[in-house]
Amino acid sequence: MLEFPRGFRSLRLARGQPLHARLGPVAPSLPLRTRVATGAGLAVAGLSRRVGAGEGSVIGGRVLLAVDPGALTRLAAGRPVALVSGTNGKTTTTSMLAAALGTLGPVVTNSTGANLMSGLVTTLARGRAGAPAVLEVDEGLLPRAVAGLHPSVVLLLNLSRDQLDRIGEVRIHAQRWRAALEGAPSTAVVANADDPLVVWAAGLARQVTWVGTGQRWRLDAYSCPNCGEQIDWDDSGHWACTNCSLARPQTHLSLEGEDVVLADGRRVQLQLQLPGWPNRANAAMAAAGAEVVGVDVVDGLAAMGTVAHVAGRYQVLSVDGVRVRLLLAKNPAGWAEALDLLRPAPMPVVVGINARIPDGRDPSWLWDVPFERLRGRLVIATGDRGRDLAVRLRYAEVEHRFVDGYLDAVRATGATDIDLAANYTSFQDARRELARA
Amino acid sequence: MPDRVSIALLYPELLGTYGDGGNAAVLAERLRWRGIETDVLTLGAGATVPTSCDIYLMGGGEDGPQALAARELSESGALHAAVDNGAVVFGTCAGIQVLGHEFANPDGTPHPGLGLLDVRTLRGTGQRAIGELLSEPVVDGLPTLTGFENHGAVTHLGPGVQPLGRVVRGVGNGGGDGSEGAVSGRILATYMHGPALARNPALADLLLSWVVGSPLTPLDDAEVDELRAERLRFVRRGRWRRNR
Numbered sequence: 273m274l275e276f277p278r279g280f281r282s283l284r285l286a287r288g289q290p291l292h293a294r295l296g297p298v299a300p301s302l303p304l305r306t307r308v309a310t311g312a313g314l315a316v317a318g319l320s321r322r323v324g325a326g327e328g329s330v331i332g333g334r335v336l337l338a339v340d341p342g343a344l345t346r347l348a349a350g351r352p353v354a355l356v357s358g359t360n361g362k363t364t365t366t367s368m369l370a371a372a373l374g375t376l377g378p379v380v381t382n383s384t385g386a387n388l389m390s391g392l393v394t395t396l397a398r399g400r401a402g403a404p405a406v407l408e409v410d411e412g413l414l415p416r417a418v419a420g421l422h423p424s425v426v427l428l429l430n431l432s433r434d435q436l437d438r439i440g441e442v443r444i445h446a447q448r449w450r451a452a453l454e455g456a457p458s459t460a461v462v463a464n465a466d467d468p469l470v471v472w473a474a475g476l477a478r479q480v481t482w483v484g485t486g487q488r489w490r491l492d493a494y495s496c497p498n499c500g501e502q503i504d505w506d507d508s509g510h511w512a513c514t515n516c517s518l519a520r521p522q523t524h525l526s527l528e529g530e531d532v533v534l535a536d537g538r539r540v541q542l543q544l545q546l547p548g549w550p551n552r553a554n555a556a557m558a559a560a561g562a563e564v565v566g567v568d569v570v571d572g573l574a575a576m577g578t579v580a581h582v583a584g585r586y587q588v589l590s591v592d593g594v595r596v597r598l599l600l601a602k603n604p605a606g607w608a609e610a611l612d613l614l615r616p617a618p619m620p621v622v623v624g625i626n627a628r629i630p631d632g633r634d635p636s637w638l639w640d641v642p643f644e645r646l647r648g649r650l651v652i653a654t655g656d657r658g659r660d661l662a663v664r665l666r667y668a669e670v671e672h673r674f675v676d677g678y679l680d681a682v683r684a685t686g687a688t689d690i691d692l693a694a695n696y697t698s699f700q701d702a703r704r705e706l707a708r709a
Numbered sequence: 710m711p712d713r714v715s716i717a718l719l720y721p722e723l724l725g726t727y728g729d730g731g732n733a734a735v736l737a738e739r740l741r742w743r744g745i746e747t748d749v750l751t752l753g754a755g756a757t758v759p760t761s762c763d764i765y766l767m768g769g770g771e772d773g774p775q776a777l778a779a780r781e782l783s784e785s786g787a788l789h790a791a792v793d794n795g796a797v798v799f800g801t802c803a804g805i806q807v808l809g810h811e812f813a814n815p816d817g818t819p820h821p822g823l824g825l826l827d828v829r830t831l832r833g834t835g836q837r838a839i840g841e842l843l844s845e846p847v848v849d850g851l852p853t854l855t856g857f858e859n860h861g862a863v864t865h866l867g868p869g870v871q872p873l874g875r876v877v878r879g880v881g882n883g884g885g886d887g888s889e890g891a892v893s894g895r896i897l898a899t900y901m902h903g904p905a906l907a908r909n910p911a912l913a914d915l916l917l918s919w920v921v922g923s924p925l926t927p928l929d930d931a932e933v934d935e936l937r938a939e940r941l942r943f944v945r946r947g948r949w950r951r952n953r
Contacts, residue, residue, distance in 0.1 A: 327850060441726070441771045451947035494754060496720035502754050633840070634857045636903025639731030659936040664909055666932055667731070667738050676931075 302346055309340035310397040325647070327417075333390025336397060344420045345388065347396035349709035351380070352404040353421045354561055357414045358429025358470070359442075362387065364546065365429060365554040366408040367582045371495060372572030372684070373404055380405040385583050388413060390420075401554070404565070411445050411613050415555045425460045426453070427561045429554070430485075430704065431469040432492045433637065434603035442469065446497050449473035464553075464558045465523045468511060472518060473495040476637070483560045484526030485553040489605040510675075519583060527556040542572055544683055545576040546586060550609045584703045591706045594682055596622075598703060600694040604640035610693050611642065617649035620685035624655035624678065624694030624702050631696050635660050643668045654681040655698040660677035678702040714740055714920055715748045717762040719788075720770075722780040725752055727859070729768020732799065735913050736764060743926050751890050754778070758787035763920045765791060769802030769859075769902045772815045779807045783823055792825055797919050798896040800858055800904055805891060805898035806830040813862055819823030826898060827869030828891050830862045835885060841944045842881060842901055846872030846890040847889055851915060853877070854889075855940045856901025864900075866891055874898050875921040895919050908937060922942050 302310070317332025336343055356366045363385045370381040380399025384390050387408045396405060411431070413414040418426060429441050441621055446469045453461055454476035463474040466487040474480050474500075486509060489511065493511075496503050501515035512519035514659045524535045530552065531539040540559075555576050562572035581587040585600045601610035614621055627635045635657045643664055650670040653661040658674050658682070665672040678701065682690065694702050718733040721867040730751075737747040744837040752758055754777065765788060770778060792798060798808065808811035808827035817832045844859040854874050863883040866872060872882070873890030881900055882890030890899035897916065899905055910930050920927055931944050 363823070443771055444772065459828070492721060495774040495777055497773075500777055502777070625841055634727070634859065636728040636731075636857060639734070639904045639907070640725075640730030659932070663933055663936050664731075664904075667734050667907065669738075676936075 284705060285461055290329050305340045306343050306346045309336045309343050312339055313335065314397055319592040329384070329386035329394040329421050330388070333394040335391070336393050337390065342395050344396070347393060348405065348421045351402050352427045352565060353423040354404070354406045354428045355409045355414065355417055355421065355423045355428070356407070356429065357411055357643070358432045359411060359432045359603060361429050361550060361554045362408040364551060364579070364582050364585065365427060365558050367579045368555055368558035368576040369427070369561050369577040370406040371570040371579050372558060372567050373406055373565065373569045373662045375567060378403045382407050383582070389416070390470045392417065416449045418456050422456070423459050425462060425561055425564045427471045428461060428474055429557055430464055430465040430467045430487060430489070430605070431473070432483050432603060432605040433640070434632065436709050443493050443497055446473040450476055452478040457623070460564050462557060462561055462564060464557065465521050466509060467504055468493040468518065469497050469522060478512060479597060481559055481560050481564055482521045482523045485525055485556055485691035486549070487553065489608065491604070502604045515590050520660060525556060525560045527552055532556050532559055534569060542573065545577065545580045546615045548609065584699065589706050591679065591709050593680055593688060594707060595689045597691050598699065599691060600699045601693055602696050607641040611645045614691050614693065620652065620687050621646065622652045622654060622678070622681045622685060622690060622692040623661060624692065624698035625653070625657045625683070626655045626659045626698040626701070627657045628697045643670060646670045650685060652681045652684050655694065666668055678705040682706065710744070711763070711921065713746045713748065713764040713905065714764070715750060716764045716766065717750045717758065718750055718760070718782070719758065719765055719767050720778045721751060721768065721885040723774035724768040724770040726771060728802055729754050729766070729902035729903055731767070732766050732906045734906065738915060739910070739913055739917060739928065741781050742928055745921065754781065757765055758782070758908040760787050760790040761793060762791060764797045764799065764916065767798070767802065767804035768803060770822060775803040775812070776814065779820065780824055780934050783808070783821065786935055788823060788825065792896065795895065798825065800898035801877055801914055802902035803899055804939060805864060805900065808898055809864065814949040820824065826891050826896055827867030828864050829867070830864045831944045833861045833863045834843055838880035840867060840879055841940070842879030842889065843877040844943070845877055845942050847872055847909065848892060848913050848915070853941065854901060854912065855937060855944070856899070856905045858900045859902060867942060869893055873897060888930060908933070908940065
């Protein structure tokens, strides 16, 4: 017997049937207002897609919510919902968890990263009634999403500095998550035990599955989120506050090298197409989430191996005779990981930096990224804020040039095989411009 | 002219929310390019702060870490002793607040600061000040200062300090007098957070000239000049209201 978390509903799930079919009489008929709203929203989204204005989630979702502001809760009613939030890894982890749940039947998911309210409602409206939903949610929206969607499970990946101009301080997120999860006793939480902010945020949740990810980013967790005193880390990665009782919890599942170690001691070797530690950590979190909603972990992990590039991340484009591999990094923690994933020097690299609203308007974080690691190769700085990067690289003593435009930046490397790393909107611009070329 | 300059970066894990460690890198490199050796001491929370460094840097921080930093520095008295020895202190964002007589706890109650600058910081009542900040410096010889601010508090200057600049765009100290930052002796503080010295090499060189004494060799700052020109254009055209 497989069980959804206590309090949501207990389900007898017979193997071999699609998950949505096993959930019994779900999909209560939607009220007229929601049906009209859904029709209007999806029509606008479809139109937006057809005219090439974009994927349509945002505009469609806005129309839908304008007609029925309560649509989120109504569209989610009758389906199990899993939410994924955190500073880094949301989109990939969501894809992995959706792949794992997909082993049981059709799943609804916002795989393109439309993680604000409009994206969530459009995803649910497009998806099959009653099918489980796996949704990536913006960190700031998570409390509202928890309240509105009554999720079965929430995955809390990590919290680090990101878009400081827009959201304010990282700890405010942790505080809001903590309050939201305290108010959702029927929601199971899967949380990263190696991130003190996440551990504190999950501290009042009724049921938590702790995952050891081996996270290395500590710059945002030197002072205790609970009491403000200092947190001590030992060499094995264990951490504890020097003053209060906040400490690394005992984990149920952990990532050790290439293996996921399960609660019963079994080791499952990861076979991922996506590179590096960050994606192994994402897989460990998704595996724990899958287990909570009743997916066999081994089956789930196998399914995650089918996830290739997600929304262009790690995609290889051929541009003008140059092979360009795309990497996305949005904040210092993400950049520290991305720099590790670059192929070795002297291969040149293009780095694109924007500071538009989705990126955060303040690129001061460039100074928190260890760009010194790029010494020994040519870096082409580009993007709206490529000049800020150029100054950063000058002080890091990295050979560099500023070149406007992604195609010209790629050409300026003079190489035939390169990596291009960019932050959020710069990544989108680069992908669009290079795909056209 | 000293043959070595020591730079202390105070509690970067507590006061380094906005890439403020960049200021240490900028100062150290600008000395090195001029043939002056530097030691950058990164002093984490709990570390003993030496009193003999030439320059002390304090960055921006979140409320809890900021209070912890203020407490550590006031208990050890190290920064006060260093200032008595003639050290240069540069504070950004939370730095200006911690250097003053008091700043606001999250609940609005006052938290004692170090009292090294005659300023008082209160919790703001309006919106958080977030965006590009441009000022015309009051200090002789400096060009326009450009940076980014992000703070909810308001800093009032006492008679013992002069402002660093007059706000052209943005909020600055926010007390209604149009002032930005504060200077007193060799202590200089600003709400231009993060790598303020990267965008304002003349300000970096002003601090260095206080330590080195003799006139500094000019450096090729063409790349920074291009960045500054782009930022000034952006702010003056009002493009900061738009998305790019």
